Amino acid sequence: MGRYLIKRVLLAVVSIFIVSAITFFVMNAIPGGPFNKEKATSAEAQRVLEERYNLDKPLGEQYVLWLKNMAHGDWGVSLHNGRDIWNEITSRFAVSARLGGMAALVAIVLGLILGSIAALTRNRLPDRSIVFFTTLGTAMPSFVLATLLLLIFCLKLGWFPVWSSSSPNYVLPIIALSVYPMAYITRLTKTSMLDSLGQDYVRTAKAKGVPGWKVIFKHALRNALIPVVTYVGPMVAYILTGSMVVENIFTIGGLGSTFVTSITNRDYTLIMAVTLFLAILMVVANLLTDIAYKLIDPRITFE
Amino acid sequence: MKKKLVSVLLVASMALGLTACGNKDNSANSGAGADNAGNAGGNANVESTEAAGGDDAADAGADNADNAGGSTLNTDTGILYINLASEPDYLDPALNSSVDGGCLAVNSFAGLYTYDNTGALVPQLATDMPEVSDDGTVYTVKLKESQWSNGDPLTAQDFVYSWNRVINPDTAADYAYLFDVIARNGDALAVETPDDYTMVITLNSPCPYFNDLMAFPTFFPVHQATVEAADTEVPGTWAQEAGFVCNGAYTLQSWNHNESMVYVKNPNYYDAANVTMDELHFMLSADDTAIYAAYNAGDLDYIDSVPTDEISSLNGVNPEFGILDNLGTYYVGFNVNDPIFDGKTVEEAAKMRQAMNLLVDRQFIVENVGQSGQVAADSFVPLGMADGNGGEFKQADTSYYDATATGAGMVEEAKALFEEAGFTFTDNGDNTYTIDPALNLTYLTNDGSGHIAAAESMQQDFALLGINMEIESEDWNVFLENRKNGNFTIAREGWLADYNDPINMLELFTSDSGNNDMQLGKGSSDAAPDWADYDALIKEIRNTTDFAARVDLLHQAEDMLMETGAVIPLYYYNDIYMQKPNVDGIYATVFGMKYFMYATKN
Numbered sequence: 001m002g003r004y005l006i007k008r009v010l011l012a013v014v015s016i017f018i019v020s021a022i023t024f025f026v027m028n029a030i031p032g033g034p035f036n037k038e039k040a041t042s043a044e045a046q047r048v049l050e051e052r053y054n055l056d057k058p059l060g061e062q063y064v065l066w067l068k069n070m071a072h073g074d075w076g077v078s079l080h081n082g083r084d085i086w087n088e089i090t091s092r093f094a095v096s097a098r099l100g101g102m103a104a105l106v107a108i109v110l111g112l113i114l115g116s117i118a119a120l121t122r123n124r125l126p127d128r129s130i131v132f133f134t135t136l137g138t139a140m141p142s143f144v145l146a147t148l149l150l151l152i153f154c155l156k157l158g159w160f161p162v163w164s165s166s167s168p169n170y171v172l173p174i175i176a177l178s179v180y181p182m183a184y185i186t187r188l189t190k191t192s193m194l195d196s197l198g199q200d201y202v203r204t205a206k207a208k209g210v211p212g213w214k215v216i217f218k219h220a221l222r223n224a225l226i227p228v229v230t231y232v233g234p235m236v237a238y239i240l241t242g243s244m245v246v247e248n249i250f251t252i253g254g255l256g257s258t259f260v261t262s263i264t265n266r267d268y269t270l271i272m273a274v275t276l277f278l279a280i281l282m283v284v285a286n287l288l289t290d291i292a293y294k295l296i297d298p299r300i301t302f303e
Numbered sequence: 304m305k306k307k308l309v310s311v312l313l314v315a316s317m318a319l320g321l322t323a324c325g326n327k328d329n330s331a332n333s334g335a336g337a338d339n340a341g342n343a344g345g346n347a348n349v350e351s352t353e354a355a356g357g358d359d360a361a362d363a364g365a366d367n368a369d370n371a372g373g374s375t376l377n378t379d380t381g382i383l384y385i386n387l388a389s390e391p392d393y394l395d396p397a398l399n400s401s402v403d404g405g406c407l408a409v410n411s412f413a414g415l416y417t418y419d420n421t422g423a424l425v426p427q428l429a430t431d432m433p434e435v436s437d438d439g440t441v442y443t444v445k446l447k448e449s450q451w452s453n454g455d456p457l458t459a460q461d462f463v464y465s466w467n468r469v470i471n472p473d474t475a476a477d478y479a480y481l482f483d484v485i486a487r488n489g490d491a492l493a494v495e496t497p498d499d500y501t502m503v504i505t506l507n508s509p510c511p512y513f514n515d516l517m518a519f520p521t522f523f524p525v526h527q528a529t530v531e532a533a534d535t536e537v538p539g540t541w542a543q544e545a546g547f548v549c550n551g552a553y554t555l556q557s558w559n560h561n562e563s564m565v566y567v568k569n570p571n572y573y574d575a576a577n578v579t580m581d582e583l584h585f586m587l588s589a590d591d592t593a594i595y596a597a598y599n600a601g602d603l604d605y606i607d608s609v610p611t612d613e614i615s616s617l618n619g620v621n622p623e624f625g626i627l628d629n630l631g632t633y634y635v636g637f638n639v640n641d642p643i644f645d646g647k648t649v650e651e652a653a654k655m656r657q658a659m660n661l662l663v664d665r666q667f668i669v670e671n672v673g674q675s676g677q678v679a680a681d682s683f684v685p686l687g688m689a690d691g692n693g694g695e696f697k698q699a700d701t702s703y704y705d706a707t708a709t710g711a712g713m714v715e716e717a718k719a720l721f722e723e724a725g726f727t728f729t730d731n732g733d734n735t736y737t738i739d740p741a742l743n744l745t746y747l748t749n750d751g752s753g754h755i756a757a758a759e760s761m762q763q764d765f766a767l768l769g770i771n772m773e774i775e776s777e778d779w780n781v782f783l784e785n786r787k788n789g790n791f792t793i794a795r796e797g798w799l800a801d802y803n804d805p806i807n808m809l810e811l812f813t814s815d816s817g818n819n820d821m822q823l824g825k826g827s828s829d830a831a832p833d834w835a836d837y838d839a840l841i842k843e844i845r846n847t848t849d850f851a852a853r854v855d856l857l858h859q860a861e862d863m864l865m866e867t868g869a870v871i872p873l874y875y876y877n878d879i880y881m882q883k884p885n886v887d888g889i890y891a892t893v894f895g896m897k898y899f900m901y902a903t904k905n
Contacts, residue, residue, distance in 0.1 A: 031781045032778065032783070036780050037477065039400060039818065040817030040818050042480060042817060045479065048472050048473060049475050052537075081392040082393075083543050084534075092560070147592065150596055154600050158600065161597075163563070163588070163593070163597040163602050164563075165384070165559075165563040165585075168559075248590045248593065249593050251561070251562055251587065251588045251590070252561070253390075253559060254561075258561070264778070265780070
């Protein structure tokens with residue numbers, strides 16, 4: 001396990017390096033620039049800014065400079081507004097992670113429960129209604145769902161403010177973020193639960209007189225978790241990094257909209273930083289997923 | 304089996320690591336590709352001349368939110384809830400270049416002069432209007448005794464520091480050029496401070512709009528100690544978080560980036576006794592749907608954008624909907640060096656452009672695209688702009704064509720101009736013509752339903768003479784770059800004036816201007832007009848001491864510009880807003896600056 005982890009971390013470093021290189025050169029290849037404005041920046045100001053941020057140097061040199069700065073833990077400042085990037089990313093991520101963390105939790109817990117219920121009541125009313133709602137949940141784009149929630153709960157019912165400077169509401173954005181993964185987890189759980197319910201060891205357990213709930217939670221569900229975990233790892237990483245659509249509709253200052261805006265602005269330093277941050281998060285999530293396999297099924301080895 | 308599983312996982316994790324970079328919004332998890340549809344326009348600060356229409360493809364959802372009639376009111380009478388735009392780039396008045404940022408600046412900083420609720424220029428930190436020397440080049444301004452928000456005294460030296468900071472190349476301020484009218488002592492501005500409360504400013508030549516400039520946010524003072532305590536390598540960082548020292552009606556108490564800003568009344572403001580509103584809370588969003596919903600839910604008292612689809616149902620129907628005049632022109636520009644003019648003389652190329660100008664049905668665009676009562680433009684300098692000599696620049700006899708009549712009714716005139724430019728026409732018998740040689744254009748615009756709708760209208764107008772125009776819409780940033788570099792034939796344009804003088808519109812087109820997208824005087828095409836005369840004329844206008852003669856020169860410059868046909872003015876900008884019936888006293892200038900401090904709410 002230890003050797004495996006070391007190998008994985010080394011591989012992760014390599015893949016993050018590749019991600020950074022690809023992002024850097026692709027980003028510079030797309031047309032546009034960080035100082036384009038409707039009312040044009042003067043040639044002199046543009047020159048000063050390009051010099052300050054090394055944009056006047058050849059691309060290769062710029063990349064090497066960037067790597068050097070990163071090696072020193074210097075994430076740089078935004079080309080767009082001069083803000084410190086490390087501060088910017090961590091504070092945006094704190095918002096996204098708080099929101100995403102709750103949404104992921106809701107999705108996992110409800111998904112597992114609903115999936116189990118559906119499997120146990122196969123083809124009966126609870127199963128049918130769960131299937132109906134999960135189909136709806138996977139089919140509905142998040143911007144439609146978010147707008148619908150806004151319309152019903154903020155405008156028609158008036159239960160939540162659309163926006164508030166003092167107490168922003170997180171309930172609706174959490175629902176908007178969690179519905180799709182919840183529906184997906186429900187379906188995964190149901191399918192693999194049905195599969196394990198038909199296995200010999202479940203039948204044996206039942207025959208031995210093990211109580212019903214124990215059969216389900218200890219024997220069936222545990223084995224049904226493997227495919228769910230495969231999905232949950234990257235899902236959590238993804239959901240933690242925020243969704244531009246949900247953030248825009250509910251006016252939440254998360255990482256999702258920051259990422260998209262940074263691209264629109266051609267804010268090169270911020271694009272690099274967010275990409276790198278997301279890549280690291282993704283790699284860590286995958287690593288944790290692998291470790292989770294081992295915990296769920298001790299037979300799995302990483303040799 | 305297990306090994307295989309592990310290796311599959313490894314590959315999968317690496318693949319995920321790789322894809323994590325670019326396409327997060329399209330990948331498996333959330334609402335599929337539709338994510339991108341929402342807010343490609345993103346940052347409203349970027350698009351200061353967006354008035355041709357909203358930029359949201361996903362306005363749809365709010366259509367049903369029809370609470371417009373019985374508006375929900377917010378009754379926190381001491382707090383005004385406002386949306387102007389999304390996150391501002393800079394609160395440092397020296398570095399801000401957006402109108403929305405300017406609105407924040409006028410409410411939290413104070414300059415020498417300001418505008419009152421009638422739009423008149425009045426002293427703010429100055430005691431009186433400036434004393435101007437007989438030759439019009441030396442301005443003496445006396446200052447009131449006032450304080451920074453931390454209690455430090457604010458003196459004339461603060462202004463000298465702040466102004467010199469703007470022109471310092473290291474500051475890289477977009478609006479540094481506004482200070483070009485002030486003479487220099489070496490690298491510094493020729494501004495003397497005989498005592499702490501007197502400024503003597505020497506100009507290069509008389510400037511009819513200098514008083515206006517002194518009310519412009521770039522001329523506001525900043526607190527030296529605060530600025531220098533922050534990272535000076537990167538200007539503007541001192542005002543990137545709440546709590547910085549300022550001198551205006553409000554100080555920024557908290558700032559949740561991309562969510563909200565809370566401004567509270569500054570007790571040290573020189574006019575604090577008259578500030579009626581205790582707090583200003585800003586929603587930081589550019590999502591029309593969310594903004595409009597928040598307004599309807601009573602979470603906001605004042606907004607200045609609504610979903611495009613809603614305008615027609617609000618304008619003239621809902622008393623909360625209002626329109627403000629702006630000084631600016633929405634127009635279309637030709638690249639005068641474009642190959643479509645190859646082989647033509649300067650006059651022929653100008654005739655082609657003028658002919659297309661006559662074909663544009665402005666009334667249709669105003670009514671169906673603009674939708675908020677804009678006035679169709681018959682000149683480049685906008686309606687209502689001062690002439691720098693005490694009058695209004697645009698008079699009844701200074702229109703270049705009849706803006707209400709252009710369109711299908713002018714086909715014959717346009718045809719005649721094209722014929723003079725060497726084209727021939729075949730009548731198709733159904734009120735359309737085929738043009739020979741064929742004329743194919745591509746219209747360049749940024750994404751935005753209003754811009755595209757205006758382009759489509761012109762596409763039909765040009766088709767009357769058999770001209771084939773295709774519409775290409777680009778990402779905002781790419782669009783700006785292509786337009787600036789002249790990579791287009793015909794493109795959408797717009798300019799909101801920064802100060803009330805025609806030179807602000809006309810100097811866009813000097814050959815050394817970064818905003819001369821029409822490439823006048825920049826290329827080598829034989830069909831492009833010789834532009835040295837225009838440059839000379841603008842220079843003469845800047846140096847002239849006789850303001851009456853200056854008005855004539857300004858008219859000459861506009862004549863020269865319009866003669867090239869390089870610009871097709873469509874309409875003069877205005878600005879929409881919605882305000883709850885329990886709110887009163889908010890006012891705005893024609894430059895789009897909004898003043899909230901004297902508002903009342905009950």
